[in-house]
Amino acid sequence: MSFDQFLQYVFSGITSGSIYALTALGFTLVYNATDIINFAQGQLVMLGGMMAITFHRLGFPLWACFIGAVVTVIVVSVSFEQVAIRPLMKKGVLAQIIATVGAAFALETAAMIIWGRDSLALPAFSGETPIAVRGATVVPQTLWVVGLTLVMVVALQIFYRKSLFGKAVRACAVNPTAARLQGISYRRVVLFSFALSGAISAAAGVMITPISFMGYSTGALLGLKGFAAATLGGLGNPVGAVLGGLMLGILEALGVGLVSAGYKDAIAFVILLLVLFLRPAGLLGARVVSRQ
Amino acid sequence: MTGIAGFGRRHAGFLVFAVVVMTIPAYLGDAYYLSVLAFMGTRFMMALGLSLLLGQAGQISLGQAAFVGIGAYGAAILTTRLGLDPWLAMGVAAILAAGIAGLVGMPTLKLRGHYLAMATLGVNEIVYILLVQLKDLTRGTDGITGIPGLSIGGIDFTGPKAYHLLVWGIGLLMLRFSLNLSHSRVGRSLRALRRSEPAAASLGVDTAYRKVQIFMIAAVFASIAGSLDAYYVRFISPESYTITFSIILVTGVIIGGLGTIWGALWGTLAIVILPEILKRFNDDVTNLVFGVLLIAIMVLWQGRTRGLRGWLASVVRRMGPDRTTSNEGEE
Numbered sequence: 001m002s003f004d005q006f007l008q009y010v011f012s013g014i015t016s017g018s019i020y021a022l023t024a025l026g027f028t029l030v031y032n033a034t035d036i037i038n039f040a041q042g043q044l045v046m047l048g049g050m051m052a053i054t055f056h057r058l059g060f061p062l063w064a065c066f067i068g069a070v071v072t073v074i075v076v077s078v079s080f081e082q083v084a085i086r087p088l089m090k091k092g093v094l095a096q097i098i099a100t101v102g103a104a105f106a107l108e109t110a111a112m113i114i115w116g117r118d119s120l121a122l123p124a125f126s127g128e129t130p131i132a133v134r135g136a137t138v139v140p141q142t143l144w145v146v147g148l149t150l151v152m153v154v155a156l157q158i159f160y161r162k163s164l165f166g167k168a169v170r171a172c173a174v175n176p177t178a179a180r181l182q183g184i185s186y187r188r189v190v191l192f193s194f195a196l197s198g199a200i201s202a203a204a205g206v207m208i209t210p211i212s213f214m215g216y217s218t219g220a221l222l223g224l225k226g227f228a229a230a231t232l233g234g235l236g237n238p239v240g241a242v243l244g245g246l247m248l249g250i251l252e253a254l255g256v257g258l259v260s261a262g263y264k265d266a267i268a269f270v271i272l273l274l275v276l277f278l279r280p281a282g283l284l285g286a287r288v289v290s291r292q
Numbered sequence: 293m294t295g296i297a298g299f300g301r302r303h304a305g306f307l308v309f310a311v312v313v314m315t316i317p318a319y320l321g322d323a324y325y326l327s328v329l330a331f332m333g334t335r336f337m338m339a340l341g342l343s344l345l346l347g348q349a350g351q352i353s354l355g356q357a358a359f360v361g362i363g364a365y366g367a368a369i370l371t372t373r374l375g376l377d378p379w380l381a382m383g384v385a386a387i388l389a390a391g392i393a394g395l396v397g398m399p400t401l402k403l404r405g406h407y408l409a410m411a412t413l414g415v416n417e418i419v420y421i422l423l424v425q426l427k428d429l430t431r432g433t434d435g436i437t438g439i440p441g442l443s444i445g446g447i448d449f450t451g452p453k454a455y456h457l458l459v460w461g462i463g464l465l466m467l468r469f470s471l472n473l474s475h476s477r478v479g480r481s482l483r484a485l486r487r488s489e490p491a492a493a494s495l496g497v498d499t500a501y502r503k504v505q506i507f508m509i510a511a512v513f514a515s516i517a518g519s520l521d522a523y524y525v526r527f528i529s530p531e532s533y534t535i536t537f538s539i540i541l542v543t544g545v546i547i548g549g550l551g552t553i554w555g556a557l558w559g560t561l562a563i564v565i566l567p568e569i570l571k572r573f574n575d576d577v578t579n580l581v582f583g584v585l586l587i588a589i590m591v592l593w594q595g596r597t598r599g600l601r602g603w604l605a606s607v608v609r610r611m612g613p614d615r616t617t618s619n620e621g622e623e
Contacts, residue, residue: 094406098586106579113577231407262424263425266417269417270418273396280399
């Protein structure tokens with residue numbers, strides 16, 4: 001592998017890594033608020049991409065497609081929270097997780113019925129002319145993906161650190177009971193987490209579609225990889241989610257270069273299993289994971 | 293449920309079921325229906341293992357299809373490539389499945405939360421990718437043909453009647469094993485740990501070890517079912533072992549009810565019959581219905597774990613005059 005090739009793989013790794021990072025953030029937001037692993041997370045990413053495609057077909061400009069897709073997915077995510085998560089609040093995490101598995105299955109099949117079995121495309125946000133960086137090339141969409149991911153991560157950090165509601169959300173993650181005693185509405189925090197998690201996932205879906213297309217089954221794989229990324233970084237830790245996503249993306253891209261493209265999707269899961277085996281708390285050692 | 297009466301009733305249920313299911317070939321000659329019933333039998337084995345894991349240990353596996361695949365491909369490869377005896381191949385595949393389950397279960401089941409679900413999802417995806425990619429060994433998406441059938445001492449199990457008896461014979465053994473397990477010390481400690489893990493642990497239940505043990509049993513059941521299917525159909529290909537199938541199995545167990553081993557039977561009926569009915573309307577809609585059912589059952593039944601039968605019983609009880617429903621002792 002020459003340096004140019006290496007650079008090319010790293011660029012492609014950072015691009016998909018950004019998407020994994022956002023999906024991982026989606027997992028983290030819901031997990032911190034509720035202890036639920038949302039198995040429909042990847043399907044929300046898929047839905048984002050698919051909705052953008054539909055809006056684009058209806059003739060909307062790309063920015064409007066982006067917003068339309070994000071809003072739709074927020075509505076779906078919030079409705080799911082209202083219908084299935086809230087009533088199960090007292091029934092324990094297992095029941096809620098099974099409900100999210102059901103949602104994943106239903107969303108995926110619905111998408112197959114609505115959009116068909118083929119992967120669909122969306123035009124890039126600002127053209128397809130590749131930009132040369134040393135020996136490698138980068139499509140402008142990559143810059144959009146990386147740039148917007150960066151903006152979202154920073155905005156999220158500011159929101160959680162500086163705003164009162166952000167602090168309330170963090171308080172709930174640490175101790176829901178104590179947070180409630182402080183007058184924080186736990187229900188609102190959960191609802192908000194599902195909304196935000198849906199928004200981030202949808203954004204990820206819209207951004208990646210011009211690069212790698214979107215099919216009804218793409219979401220399942222993205223969801224798994226997002227979870228692998230979240231676990232790698234330390235489940236429950238937003239910084240870890242982003243770090244884990246980028247690392248996973250780069251490792252996967254290099255794996256394709258070194259091993260074979262056929263095994264690309266297996267790399268993430270091997271990493272997931274290795275992390276669970278060797279260091280279940282992840283790289284940044286989230287406090288939420290505990291050994292018995 | 294204590295005393296001789298309860299004991300008798302428990303066994304009566306099992307015995308009646310055993311007699312009914314084992315005498316079916318005597319009056320049902322149709323090869324198609326027998327094959328469907330045998331097909332149901334192997335699904336029942338898969339559901340049984342999952343039901344133990346979900347209902348008794350409160351853990352969820354979204355990758356049972358991977359173990360079914362290991363059973364099927366293990367049997368196929370060992371017999372067609374190495375010329376191994378089919379029974380031996382089935383055993384080797386089951387041991388392999390148990391080993392993988394142990395390997396995945398040990399780190400994940402020690403953790404608080406539901407890491408097993410994601411890990412098994414990952415395992416399922418890896419196994420599927422390997423089945424497609426390891427073309428030298430698995431022939432990729434073409435699948436493996438020419439798998440031998442089962443026979444023992446001159447009895448040939450390739451015909452529908454004999455195969456039905458074999459599958460349900462093994463299925464009944466697994467059912468008996470599961471019932472015994474849930475009534476044994478192991479079952480009691482599992483139920484205790486489902487209710488409250490810290491409480492169970494404080495009473496000396498090695499919670500992680502128990503959960504790994506159950507997960508391995510579930511993997512063995514799935515693997516044996518996969519091998520049996522492969523020996524009967526004589527052809528296997530990777531599409532049968534996707535995550536989608538794993539989730540359908542979970543749906544079955546949930547429909548059947550988590551609180552009872554018998555739920556696996558009702559769940560199997562549901563996942564075999566429901567698609568046949570839905571197919572008449574639209575082929576694609578099946579999984580959508582399963583997905584919605586998963587959510588609906590969770591929300592509407594609200595943790596009541598009696599499943600379809602329990603729900604029907606409660607409906608009947610509400611409608612009919614003081615009808616007493618039989619106590620489902622089979623937790």
